[in-house]
Amino acid sequence: MENSPFIPVIVGTDINAYNMAVSFHEKYSIKPVLVGRQQMAFTDLSSIMDRIEIHPDLAEDGRFADVLNQLASKLEKGEKKLLLVGTNDVYVRLIIENEQALRANYEFSYISEQLLNQLQNKSNFYKLCDEHGIDTPTTHFYDCAHDGEFDKDMMYPVIIKPSNGIEYYNNSFAGQKKVYRVDSRAEVQQVIDKIKNSGYRDELIIQDYIPGDDTYMWDSVVYLNSQGKTQLVSFGQVVLQEHTPTAIGNYTAVISRYNKEMMEKLRKFLEDVGYVGFANFDMKYDERDGKFKVFEVNIRQGRSSYYVNALGHNMAEYIVDDVLHDKEKPLIFLNKEVLFTVVPKAVLRKFVDNKDVKADVSRLLKQGQWVNPLFYKNDKNMKRKLYLLVRQFNYYRKYKNNQW
Numbered sequence: 001m002e003n004s005p006f007i008p009v010i011v012g013t014d015i016n017a018y019n020m021a022v023s024f025h026e027k028y029s030i031k032p033v034l035v036g037r038q039q040m041a042f043t044d045l046s047s048i049m050d051r052i053e054i055h056p057d058l059a060e061d062g063r064f065a066d067v068l069n070q071l072a073s074k075l076e077k078g079e080k081k082l083l084l085v086g087t088n089d090v091y092v093r094l095i096i097e098n099e100q101a102l103r104a105n106y107e108f109s110y111i112s113e114q115l116l117n118q119l120q121n122k123s124n125f126y127k128l129c130d131e132h133g134i135d136t137p138t139t140h141f142y143d144c145a146h147d148g149e150f151d152k153d154m155m156y157p158v159i160i161k162p163s164n165g166i167e168y169y170n171n172s173f174a175g176q177k178k179v180y181r182v183d184s185r186a187e188v189q190q191v192i193d194k195i196k197n198s199g200y201r202d203e204l205i206i207q208d209y210i211p212g213d214d215t216y217m218w219d220s221v222v223y224l225n226s227q228g229k230t231q232l233v234s235f236g237q238v239v240l241q242e243h244t245p246t247a248i249g250n251y252t253a254v255i256s257r258y259n260k261e262m263m264e265k266l267r268k269f270l271e272d273v274g275y276v277g278f279a280n281f282d283m284k285y286d287e288r289d290g291k292f293k294v295f296e297v298n299i300r301q302g303r304s305s306y307y308v309n310a311l312g313h314n315m316a317e318y319i320v321d322d323v324l325h326d327k328e329k330p331l332i333f334l335n336k337e338v339l340f341t342v343v344p345k346a347v348l349r350k351f352v353d354n355k356d357v358k359a360d361v362s363r364l365l366k367q368g369q370w371v372n373p374l375f376y377k378n379d380k381n382m383k384r385k386l387y388l389l390v391r392q393f394n395y396y397r398k399y400k401n402n403q404w
Contacts, residue, residue, distance in 0.1 A: 006324060007080050008032035008316070009071065009106065011095065012087030013052065015342065015374070016303040018042040020085055021049060022376045023309055023316035035071060042374065045384035064094040065101035072105035081324060084108040089120070090166055092300050109226045109277045109323050111299060118273075119297055122163045122205050132269045135291045137284075138208040142192060145201045150188050157183045157209040160191050164202035173198040177245040181209060210284045210293060214241050215354040218292060219254055220266050220281040221305045223315075225322040228276055231329040232318060233263045234308050239352055239361060240343060243402040249282065251304040252395075253341040253348060255360055256311060256334060262292050263333050270297075278315070280305055307340035310371040339370035343399075344392045351399045 008024045010017050013036035021032045021043065031050035034043055037058045043049060053071060057063050072082055084106040086092035095102065096110050111119075118124045126136045140152045141163065160180040162168035169176075173194065180191050192204060210216065217238035224230050239253035270279055280302035283294045301308075301315055308315055311334050321327040337360075341348060345365060352358045364370050374388055 004028065004030045005080060006030075006083050006107075006320070007050075007075060008083050008085060009068070009075075010034045010085045010087060011068075011091040012036050013038065013040040013043045013054075014087065014303070015042050016087040016301065018046065019303065019306045019373050020087060020301070020316065021046070022306070022373050022379075023314055025378065026309075026376070027314045027317050028320075033071070033075065035067065041384070041387050045381045045387060046379050047381040047384075048376065048379050059090055059094060065098040068098075068102060069105055082106045083319065083323060085319065086110075086300055088300070089298070092116075093120075093166070096299075107323050109319070111274070111276055115274060116299060119299065120164075122296070123203065125296065128273060129269070129294055132272055134265060134269055135293050137210060137286075137293045137295070140206045142204045142206055143202075144192070144196045144204060150185065150192060150206065152206070154185075154206070155208060156185075157181050158188065159205075159207045159209050160188065161205050161207075162195070162200065162202065163205050164200075167202050168195075168200055171199040175245075177248070179248045210286045210288075212284065212287065213353055214238050215352070215357045216285045216287070217241060217251070218257075218283045218285060219251060219302065219304060220263065220283070221301060221308050222266060222270055222279045222281070223318045223322075224270055224275050224277065224279070225329070226276055226326070228271060228274055229328075230267045230271060230331050231322075232308070232313055232332050232334070233267050234305075234311070234334045235259050235263050236304075236307060236340075237357065239339070239341070239348065239357055240399075243399055245402075251302070252343045253339065253352075253361075254304050254307050255357070255364065256307050256336065256338050256340075258333070258335040259292075260333060266294075267331075278305070278319075304340055304342075306371065306373045307338055308334065309373070310338040310340060311336050337364060337369060339364040341370060341372050342374055343395045347395050347399055350396070 010020050010032050024030050024032050025048045031048055033050050034052040037056055039054055055067050058067055086095050096113050096116050123141050129136050142150050182188050219236040221234040223232040236254040236256045238251050242250040278301040280298040282296050283292045286293050348361050
């Protein structure tokens with residue numbers, strides 16, 4: 001750390017935080033500082049962190065900027081700049097909401113609070129998509145602040161998920177799921193009532209279920225510099241996602257692909273709305289009409305976005321070159337194949353049903369064109385390695401016992 005020109009401060013302690021820490025360490029040999037609400041084994045046992053500060057009240061009213069500014073004073077940065085990176089929706093929102101209070105100590109590039117609200121409110125987001133020629137699933141919204149039953153005609157099954165994930169998880173309840181798949185209007189109402197009884201008062205998204213297994217899900221990572229110019233676009237096919245009820249939608253394996261038309265659409269959409277920084281799109285291919293239907297855009301890199309690094313484009317380098325050096329880069333549409341996975345090979349061989357994707361997985365494994373950043377070779381902590389091995393065994397059991 002003594003000889004580094006800057007200090008990365010990563011807000012978060014989960015897999016995404018670890019992957020970003022790896023990004024900084026492998027490119028710059030810098031050990032980042034992490035700050036979060038709770039210890040997590042992905043990062044807590046790591047040897048590539050300079051320090052990890054745990055503040056259980058980090059997301060509480062008025063605490064975020066105070067904690068980070070106090071951390072800045074403790075780092076005795078001298079001439080070094082502090083580069084701030086968020087790794088989940090809560091932390092990114094807090095960085096954006098506290099921009100003015102943080103600017104004296106930290107360098108970062110995120111969108112405005114107004115644009116954040118437009119993109120994270122699903123009703124507004126889908127309207128924006130429609131205006132810019134981006135396809136989305138047939139969707140209705142139910143406002144939990146009002147009484148009344150859901151009375152829209154829809155084809156079943158449908159998906160139900162919260163429009164406001166932050167408030168949803170602040171009102172936890174037994175049997176809470178990230179996403180619900182239901183088969184009748186009566187079942188829709190049962191789920192609505194259960195969520196309303198928890199105290200959640202924002203909207204629920206009730207959406208056409210697009211048929212297809214995990215391999216019909218797709219991912220795109222895009223980086224736009226501080227002037228809103230796109231520098232990087234990726235496209236990836238999901239191989240597997242988590243199958244436990246609280247983690248559906250978290251991708252555990254992705255193969256990078258190339259689809260210039262869709263990549264160009266997503267790039268243009270982000271430039272048109274005035275986006276900056278990393279964006280991560282979730283979408284699903286609908287074979288009924290041959291279209292990619294976008295579900296959401298995350299205002300950050302995703303936990304599976306590390307496949308971009310494996311293609312030779314280090315995510316930390318994009319942030320550093322832009323935010324600290326104002327360096328221009330040519331627009332690149334990534335066009336090579338690599339397999340990203342955080343699950344063991346046995347899980348991929350056993351639980352991937354799509355024969356074509358399974359063949360691609362086997363080929364990429366055989367060719368050595370794959371990466372699991374959790375097993376970063378320069379992370380020497382033996383306790384962490386043991387934890388990861390146990391976790392790999394548990395993954396097999398999780399997929400065996402949970403179907404989606």
